[in-house]
Amino acid sequence: MMTLIGRNLSPYTRRVAIAMTMLDVPHAREYLSVTADPERGLEINPVGRVPALQLEDGDTLIESSAILDYLMDLVGPAKSLIPPHGKARRDCLQLMAIASGVLDKSVNAIYEARRRPAEKIHEPWRQHLLRQATGGLNALEQRPQNPWLQGERLTMADITTAVTVTFLQAMLPEVIGSGLYPKLHDLTARAEALPAFQAHKLETP
Ligand SMILES: N[C@@H](CCC(=O)N[C@@H](CS)C(=O)NCC(=O)O)C(=O)O
Incomplete structure (x- = not known):
């Protein structure tokens, strides 16, 4: 299962979490605060920020807009929350x-x-x-x-x-x-x- 990393205090993380729920994309959650744990932040993202999305194949995506782009592609154009064309x-x-x-x-x-x-x-x-x-x-x-x-x-x-x-x-x-x-x-x-x-x-x- 994918894991979304970041807290809902981060609005960038929150918009990804809301989209994943609306799109019924199963996922786990790691409620990381990069302020409290900057080392873990740098482990999951070279620039130490949330959100990050760990995929099942081991890749980790960063940057909420790029994560959303991946998710919209995954669910396909009929369900996408970003119009396809x-x-x-x-x-x-x-x-x-x-x-x-x-x-x-x-x-x-x-x-x-x-x-x-x-x-x-x-x-x-x-x-x-x-x-x-x-x-x-x-x-x-x-x-x-x-x-x-x-x-x-x-x-x-x-x-x-x-x-x-x-x-x-x-x-x-x-x-x-x-x-x-x-x-x-x-x-x-x-x-x-x-x-x-x-x-x-x-x-x-
Ligand atoms: N453009 C990034 C912004 C991410 C961002 O700034 N996240 C904040 C939390 S709201 C963060 O991790 N800040 C810690 C830092 O920059 O040191 C995105 O859309 O993912």
């Missing part, structure tokens, strides 16, 4: 890139504030990162929802957006403020009510 595929990958870009900037802003001694935090840089995260959130908020970002079928664009918003609500509430992104909050509430999201709730540190 054309404009819908391009659109899905772009929406995922915006949402994961928001995550990258937000995670870096959190590291800037929490991983440095107080006198070494460079507030202008943290603000720059938060402005970039806000740019991505504004772009996602403008996107119509019918009822999902790509129409009637939920895709990885929705999963990535919802895990991002939930992560920000817990970790950077000042950025996602409840009145600021009504459509994103609505989409996230609908997604978080789904059984696959409930099965992999965000952990808090």
